[in-house]
Amino acid sequence: MDATRKANLDRAFNPELIAVVGDKKITDYMWLKSVRDAKAKVVSVQIDENEIPGILEMGFENYPSLEAVPGQVDYVIVAVPRPVAPRIVADAIKSGAGAAALFTSGFAETGEEQGVQLQEALTNMTREANFNLVGPNCMCLYHSKAGIRNSADQWIGEEGDIGFMSNSGTHATSFVMRARINGLYPLKSISMGNSIAVDQGDWLEYLGEDPEVKSIGMYVEGTRDGRKFFEALRDVAARKPVIIWKGGQTTEGARAAASHTGHLASDMALWDAMIRQTGAIRVDTQDELMDAFKALHFMKPFTGSRMGIVAQTGGQSVLVSDAFGREGLTVPDLTQESYDILEPIVTVVGGSYKNPLDVSGSLTSIERGREMLDTLAADPNTDIVVIEASIGFIARRLERQGKGMDDLIDMFKDFQETIDKPFAVIATWNQDEAALADFRGKIADRGIAVFPSFQDAARAIRRLRDYYVTQGELAAG
Amino acid sequence: MTVSASALFSETAARARAEGRLILTEEESKAILQEQGISVTMPTLATSADEAASAAESVGFPVVMKVSSREITHKSDVGGVRLGIANADAARAAFEEIVASAKAAEPNAAIDGVTVQSQAPSGGVEVIVGMTRDHQFGPVIMFGLGGIAVEVLQDVAFRIAPLTKRDAAGIIRDIKGYPLLTGYRATRAVDLNALEGVIEAVSSFVSETPDIAEMDLNPVLAYPDGSVAVDARIVLTAEDDG
Numbered sequence: 001m002d003a004t005r006k007a008n009l010d011r012a013f014n015p016e017l018i019a020v021v022g023d024k025k026i027t028d029y030m031w032l033k034s035v036r037d038a039k040a041k042v043v044s045v046q047i048d049e050n051e052i053p054g055i056l057e058m059g060f061e062n063y064p065s066l067e068a069v070p071g072q073v074d075y076v077i078v079a080v081p082r083p084v085a086p087r088i089v090a091d092a093i094k095s096g097a098g099a100a101a102l103f104t105s106g107f108a109e110t111g112e113e114q115g116v117q118l119q120e121a122l123t124n125m126t127r128e129a130n131f132n133l134v135g136p137n138c139m140c141l142y143h144s145k146a147g148i149r150n151s152a153d154q155w156i157g158e159e160g161d162i163g164f165m166s167n168s169g170t171h172a173t174s175f176v177m178r179a180r181i182n183g184l185y186p187l188k189s190i191s192m193g194n195s196i197a198v199d200q201g202d203w204l205e206y207l208g209e210d211p212e213v214k215s216i217g218m219y220v221e222g223t224r225d226g227r228k229f230f231e232a233l234r235d236v237a238a239r240k241p242v243i244i245w246k247g248g249q250t251t252e253g254a255r256a257a258a259s260h261t262g263h264l265a266s267d268m269a270l271w272d273a274m275i276r277q278t279g280a281i282r283v284d285t286q287d288e289l290m291d292a293f294k295a296l297h298f299m300k301p302f303t304g305s306r307m308g309i310v311a312q313t314g315g316q317s318v319l320v321s322d323a324f325g326r327e328g329l330t331v332p333d334l335t336q337e338s339y340d341i342l343e344p345i346v347t348v349v350g351g352s353y354k355n356p357l358d359v360s361g362s363l364t365s366i367e368r369g370r371e372m373l374d375t376l377a378a379d380p381n382t383d384i385v386v387i388e389a390s391i392g393f394i395a396r397r398l399e400r401q402g403k404g405m406d407d408l409i410d411m412f413k414d415f416q417e418t419i420d421k422p423f424a425v426i427a428t429w430n431q432d433e434a435a436l437a438d439f440r441g442k443i444a445d446r447g448i449a450v451f452p453s454f455q456d457a458a459r460a461i462r463r464l465r466d467y468y469v470t471q472g473e474l475a476a477g
Numbered sequence: 478m479t480v481s482a483s484a485l486f487s488e489t490a491a492r493a494r495a496e497g498r499l500i501l502t503e504e505e506s507k508a509i510l511q512e513q514g515i516s517v518t519m520p521t522l523a524t525s526a527d528e529a530a531s532a533a534e535s536v537g538f539p540v541v542m543k544v545s546s547r548e549i550t551h552k553s554d555v556g557g558v559r560l561g562i563a564n565a566d567a568a569r570a571a572f573e574e575i576v577a578s579a580k581a582a583e584p585n586a587a588i589d590g591v592t593v594q595s596q597a598p599s600g601g602v603e604v605i606v607g608m609t610r611d612h613q614f615g616p617v618i619m620f621g622l623g624g625i626a627v628e629v630l631q632d633v634a635f636r637i638a639p640l641t642k643r644d645a646a647g648i649i650r651d652i653k654g655y656p657l658l659t660g661y662r663a664t665r666a667v668d669l670n671a672l673e674g675v676i677e678a679v680s681s682f683v684s685e686t687p688d689i690a691e692m693d694l695n696p697v698l699a700y701p702d703g704s705v706a707v708d709a710r711i712v713l714t715a716e717d718d719g
Contacts, residue, residue, distance in 0.1 A: 226613030230637055258500060258550075258712045259691040260627050261607025261619040265635060270614050273635035276651070277644055473643060 001202045008132050009198075009206060011098030013143045013188065015074035019066055019097075021045040021088050022080035025054050030152065031077045031103065032060055034140070037156060038147035043069055066091040075148065076100040077140055082107070086121050089133060093125065099132035101140035107194055109137050119196060126197040138193025139169030142176055142186070145212075150191055155180045160187030162293065163207035165200070166219040167192055167247070171286065175217065182290045183444025184297060187212055201228035208236030215241040215296055217289055221248045222267070230274050237278040238474060241467065243292050245283045246271050279470040281463055291451055291460035296467075298449040299422035303468045304383025305329045307461075308376030309356035311388045312363060320356045320388075323454035327462035329384075331355050338379045345371060355382075363394065365401060366411045377419040385419070386457060387412075388426045391439045405439055413446045424449040426457050482685050485512050490688055490713055499690070499713045500550055503543065504592060506709040510694065513682045515675050517706045520545075520592030529572040530565040532593040539563050539596040541707075542571045544579040548586040550710075555582035560596060568593065597707050601698030602657055602667055606675055606706075608638070608683045608692040610714065616683045620676060622654040623696030630654075640680040645673040658699065667699035675704060690714040 001009075018040050023031045032055065035042050044055045044062040055062050063069045066076065066088070076092045078085065078100055085104045092100035107119035119136070126133040134141060139150040144160035150173040162184060166172035172191035179186045188210070190203055198206075200223040207216045216236065223229040236242060246268065275282045281296075283289045307329050311320050321331045334342075334355050345368060346353035348361040357376070363369050369387070376385045395405055416423045427440050427450050443450040451457035489505045501509070507517040521536065522545055523529035533540045544557030552558050556578035559571040572591050579588055603623035611617050614637050621633030634651035636644045649655065649672060660666035675697060683689050691712040697704050 223613065226611065227615050230614060259607055259609060259693040259710060260605060260695060261693055262609040262691040262712075264619060264621075264627075264631060264633055265609045265611055265617055267613075269633075269635045270611055270617055270637065273617065273637055273648075274614070276647060277636055277641075477643075 001198070001205055002130070005130060005132055005198075005202075006206065006209070008098040012075040012132065013098075013141060013148070014146050015040040015098070015148070017069075017071050017073050018042045018075045018077070018148070019045055019063075019069055019073045019095075020060075020077045020079070021066065022078065022084075023055065024048070024051050024079070027079070029055065029058060031079050031140070032058060033152040034149040035077070035147070036152070037149075040074070040146070040148075041071075045069065066095045066097075069095075073097045075141070077103065079103045082115075082118060085136065086118060086125065089122055089131075090125060093129045093131045099134055099141070101134035101138060101191075102136035102193070103138065103140060104135075105137035105193075107136050109194060119194065123196045131197060133197035134190070135193030136196070137169075139173050139191035141191070142172070142189035144176075144185070144187055150176065150189060153177065155186075157185070159185040161212060161214040162186045162297075163210060163213035163216045164189040164218065165192055165203045165207065165216070166190065167195075167200075167221045168219055169193065171219040171245075174286070175219075175289075178286065178290055179293065181441060181444070182294055183441075183447060184290075184293050195224070199224045199228070201225055201232040204229065204232045204236055204242075208232065208239065213240070215243070215293070217243040217245070217293065219245045219247060219289075221246075226270075230278070233274060233278045233280060237280045238471075241296055242278075242280040243283055243289060243296070244271070244275055244280050245286070245289050276470075279467065279474050281467050283463070287452075287456070288459065291456055292463055294444070294449040294451070295424070295460040295464040298447050299384075299424060299461075299464065300420065301468050302383055302422045302465060303472065305462075305465055306332045306381060306383045307356075308334070308379060308382030308385045309388075310363075310369070310372050310376065310386070311356045311358050312360050312390045312393065317352055317356045317358045320454050324458045324461075326455075327458040329458060329462055329465070332381045334376075334379045334381055338375050341375045342372065360393075364397065366398070366403060366408055369408070370411050370415060373415050373423075374419075377415075377421050377423075382421065384422050384424075384461060386424045386426055386461075388428060388454070389439070390428060391436060392432065395435075405442070409442055409446055409448075412443065412448055416448055422461075424451060424457055424461070426451050426454055428453055483509065483512060483682070485509055486686060486688075493713060496547065498547055499715060501711040501713070502545065502547060503552075503709060504545065506692075506711040507706065509711060510678075510706060510709055513678045515678050515694070515706055516671075516703060517709065518594040518597055520594040522590050522592055523572065524590040526569040526572040529591055529593055530568045533562060533568040534565055536593060536595040540568065540593050541596045542568065542575060543592050543594075544575050545589040545592045546579065546583075546586050547589070549579060549583055549588075555579045557582075562596075594707075597698045597705050598700070600664075601700045601704070603696035604658075604672065604699050604704075605633070605693060605695040606672075606679055606697055607694065608679055608689070610683075610690050616680075616689075618648065618676060618680050618683075620648045620672075621652055622657065626654065627695065636680075638680045639684040640677060642673075642677075645676045645680070648676060649673065665701040668701055668703050671702075671704045672697070672699055675706070688714055 020031045044060045147156045154176045169191040176186045342353035346362045352358040521532040605623040607619040616638040694706040
C-alpha cells in the first residue's frame with residue numbers, strides 16, 4: 001500500500017465529514033445510526049422520496065448526490081442496491097473521499113455472472129483510481145476513538161488498543177462486542193468483505209503500522225495473494241502479536257498433483273506453516289480468540305510452563321493436572337518451604353496442600369486465599385499461578401464475614417500487581433449462570449485473565465507460552 | 478521460458494518439454510539435485526545385459542536396477558525394479574527380466590534400457606523431502622517420514638520457501654515421528670544437520686527456479702552420518718501456469 005492510500009485510509013478512520021448513501025427505514029437506518037455518535041459531521045445521501053422524511057426526522061441533512069454534499073467528505077458508507085453501486089463508488093472516487101465502504105452485497109460471492117461482472121467493474125475502477133474501497137459485501141469500518149462503528153450496539157471510547165480484521169462481517173462486528181465483555185478494548189475492526197481493492201495483506205500492513213494498535217487479531221478464510229500476506233505477516237508479527245483464526249479449515253482445494261507433496265499441501269497445512277514461520281498465534285474458535293487475547297493482554301509475558309494451582313472443586317486435582325498436561329504444561333512439586341506454610345492451612349479432610357492445591361473448605365477468608373497464592377508465587381518451582389474460584393461457595397462464605405466478591409477481586413488485582421509471575425483466574429461453574437457471568441465480567445474489567453475451564457486456561461496459556469518462546473527464537477535469528 | 482541459475486536444469490527442462498514431458502526422469506532429476514549439493518544414488522544407464530553387469534561392478538554390489546523409460550513413471554508397477562543384486566550374473570539376468578516385464582506391462586512404451594545404481598545401506602530412516610508450488614503461497618517445502626508413513630499416516634510438515642535456518646530445523650521437529658529420528662532403543666540418532674542441509678538446498682533451488690512445479694525426494698535415507706536421496710522426481714510447470 002502506497003503512502004497516499006495509507007494517508008487516505010487514516011482520513012477515513014478519523015473523518016470530519018461522513019456521508020451515508022442509501023440508508024433506509026427497512027434496515028432501521030442502521031448505517032446512519034452506526035456513525036451518529038462519531039466525532040464527525042454525518043450527512044445522508046438519498047433520492048428515494050419515501051426514505052427522506054425519516055432521515056430528516058432523525059436530524060440528518062440529506063442531499064441528492066455525493067457531489068451535492070458541501071465540504072470534503074472523508075468517509076462514505078454505501079448501502080445502495082447492487083446495480084447502482086458502481087455509479088456511487090465512481091461518485092465517491094470523484095469526491096476525493098479517503099475511503100468508501102460498500103455494505104451492498106451480491107457480487108462475486110454469489111458466483112452469478114452479473115455479480116461477478118459488477119465486481120470486476122468495481123475492481124477496475126478502484127484500481128485505476130488507486131482508491132480505498134472497503135468490501136463490497138462488508139460491515140464497513142470500526143474505530144472506537146473516532147466513534148465510527150460496524151453496528152450501533154458497539155462500544156466506543158478512548159482506551160482501544162486492539163486491531164481486528166475479518167472476512168466475515170458478523171465476526172468483525174461481534175469481535176468488538178465480545179472483546180468488551182472480556183475486559184479488552186478494541187480500537188479498529190475492519191470488515192474486509194470481498195476485499196477487492198484493499199486486500200488482507202494491505203490491511204495487516206496497515207494495522208501493523210498503526211502505533212496505537214498493540215495487538216492484532218483476524219478471522220480469515222483465505223487471501224488473494226498468499227505470498228504478499230506471508231511477507232506482511234513475517235514483518236508485522238515480529239513487531240506485535242498477531243492472532244489468526246482461520247475459517248474453512250476442512251475445505252481442501254482440489255489438487256491434481258504428480259507428487260506426494262503436491263497432494264498433501266492442503267490450505268490449512270500451509271496456513272499452519274506460515275503461522276509457525278512468522279511466530280503468529282493460531283486459534284480455532286472465537287472463544288479461543290478471546291482467551292488468547294486475555295492471556296496476551298492481562299498476563300505478564302512468560303516462557304516457562306510450570307503451573308502453581310489453587311483448585312476448589314474438590315477431588316479434581318488429577319483432572320486439573322491432566323488438563324494442563326495435555327497442553328504440555330506441568331504441575332510440579334513445590335519446595336519444602338512452601339509445604340511448611342501450606343500444610344497447616346490446608347486442613348480439610350480429602351484436600352491437598354500439594355500442587356495442585358485442593359483447598360475447598362480451607363479457603364476460609366480472603367487473607368487465607370492470598371496466603372496460598374503468595375506461597376505459590378514465591379515458590380521457585382512455579383512459572384505461572386492460577387486460582388479456581390467457584391463462586392457460589394466462596395460468595396456464601398465471604399458473606400458471613402461481611403465481605404463480597406468485589407473484595408476477592410480486589411485481592412486478585414493486588415496480588416497480580418505485586419508478583420512478577422503471570423496470573424489467571426478460572427471461573428468454572430455455578431448454579432447461577434447470571435452471577436457467574438457477572439463475576440467473570442468484573443474480573444475481566446480489572447484487567448485479570450479469567451477462563452471458563454481448566455482446559456481453556458491450559459490451552460490459552462500454552463499458546464502464549466509458545467508465542468513468547470517463538471518470539472525469543474526469532475529475535476535470536 | 479526456463480529461468481534458472483542451473484544450466485543443467487535449463488537444458489534438461491528444455492529437452493523434456495521438446496519431448497512433450499513435464500516429469501523429469503529419475504536420472505535427470507538426480508543429476509540436477511546432485512549438482513545442488515544433494516547426495517543421491519546416481520543411476521548409470523545400461524542398454525544391454527553386459528553393460529548392466531559392468532556398470533554394477535563399477536558402482537559396487539549390491540545394486541538396484543530400474544527400468545529406464547520416459548513413458549513409465551511408476552516403475553515398480555510394471556515390475557521394473559530389482560533390489561539387492563549381488564553379482565554380475567544376477568545383474569545380467571535382472572536386465573533381461575526387467576525389460577521383458579516392462580514390455581509385457583507397457584507394450585507401447587519406448588524403453589531406453591535399465592539403470593544401475595548402488596543400493597544404499599540398510600538401517601537408514603526413510604524420509605521424504607518435497608516441494609510444490611501453491612497458487613497462493615508460491616513454492617512450499619514438505620518434510621515427513623517416507624515410504625508407507627507418508628501415504629498412510631500423512632505425518633508431514635510444511636514451510637513456505639525460502640526457509641530460514643530456524644524453519645529447516647522446525648519442519649523436521651514438527652512431525653509426530655520426530656522421535657524416530659533422534660534415536661530410540663538401540664538405534665542411533667540420524668544426522669539432522671545433513672537432513673537440514675537437504676531441505677535448505679531444495680528450498681533455495683526451487684526459490685530461484687520458477688520452472689519447477691513439484692518435486693519429491695522419496696525416500697531420502699537418513700543415517701547417523703549423512704543422508705542420501707535414493708529416488709527423486711522433478712515436475713515442470715505447465716506452460717499455462719507459467
